Structure formats: structure tokens, C-alpha cells
Amino acid sequence: MKITQVLSIVAATALSLTVSPAFAASKTVTLSVPTMDCEVCPITVKKALNKVKGVTRIDVNPEKQIVVATFDDTQTNAAALTETTKNAGYPSQVVEARQ
Numbered sequence: 001m002k003i004t005q006v007l008s009i010v011a012a013t014a015l016s017l018t019v020s021p022a023f024a025a026s027k028t029v030t031l032s033v034p035t036m037d038c039e040v041c042p043i044t045v046k047k048a049l050n051k052v053k054g055v056t057r058i059d060v061n062p063e064k065q066i067v068v069a070t071f072d073d074t075q076t077n078a079a080a081l082t083e084t085t086k087n088a089g090y091p092s093q094v095v096e097a098r099q
Contacts, residue, residue, distance in 0.1 A: 025072070025073045025074070025099065026056065026070060026071070026072060026073070026099075027070070027071060027072075027073045027078075027097065027098065027099060028068060028069065028070045028071075028097070028098045028099075029068070029069050029071075029078045029081065029094050029096065029097045029098075030066055030067070030068050030069075030094070030095050030096040030097075031066060031067045031068075031069065031081065031082065031085065031092040031093065031094060031095065032065065032066055032092060032093050032094075032095045033045060033065050033066065033067055033085060033090050033091075033092040034065055034091075035089075035090050035091065036060075036062060036065050036067075036090055037062075037065065039062075041062065041090065042060040042062045044088055044089070044090070045060060045067060045085055045088060045090050046058050046060050046067070047088075048084050048085060048087070048088035049067065049069055049081060049084055049085065051084075052071070052076050052080060052081060052084055053075050053076060054071045054072040054073075054074070054075025054076035055069060055070070055071045055076065055081075056070050056071060056072065057069070057070040058070075066095070067085070067092065069081055078094050078097060082094065
């Protein structure tokens with residue numbers, strides 16, 4: 001293979017790797033977690049959600065019993081997040097979703 005062919009292949013591969021994340025959309029959902037009512041609950045919920053692939057940010061408001069989760073919608077979805085909180089012992093439901 002000639003050096004120009006190798007460089008062309010490398011350049012095309014590098015370009016495809018940098019372009020594909022541009023199609024990922026960041027979404028934010030607000031989850032109501034009514035059983036999150038002790039001091040440890042928010043920590044447990046946040047730890048569980050942070051383990052979900054694609055989650056980029058978790059903000060917990062224990063006083064309002066809500067969680068705001070931001071995630072890459074090509075890697076996860078709101079249903080996976082509510083399932084995760086349920087599996088951690090804290091059932092939740094989506095009360096708001098934003099792009």
C-alpha cells in the first residue's frame with residue numbers, strides 16, 4: 001500500500017470518529033422519587049444513576065424528592081433511568097422531559 005493510501009484511510013477513520021458524536025442528542029429528564037426521604041437516599045439514587053452508560057449529569061433535590069438527569073439518548077433513555085432507580089429501591093416516574 002502506498003503511503004498516500006494509508007494516510008487517506010487514517011484520515012477517513014479519524015474523521016468518522018469525530019463526526020459520529022455530533023449525532024448524539026443530550027436529553028434531560030426530571031424524575032419524581034417519592035420514597036427518597038432519608039439522608040442516604042439521594043446518595044444511593046445518584047450512585048445508581050451515575051452507573052448508567054450515557055448519563056452525563058445527575059442533580060438530586062431531596063427536599064422536593066426529584067432528580068434531574070442529563071444523558072446521551074444514543075446510549076440510554078428515560079425508561080432505563082426509572083428502571084435503575086426502581087432496582088436501587090426507589091421507584092420513580094418522569095415528570096418532565098427536555099431536549
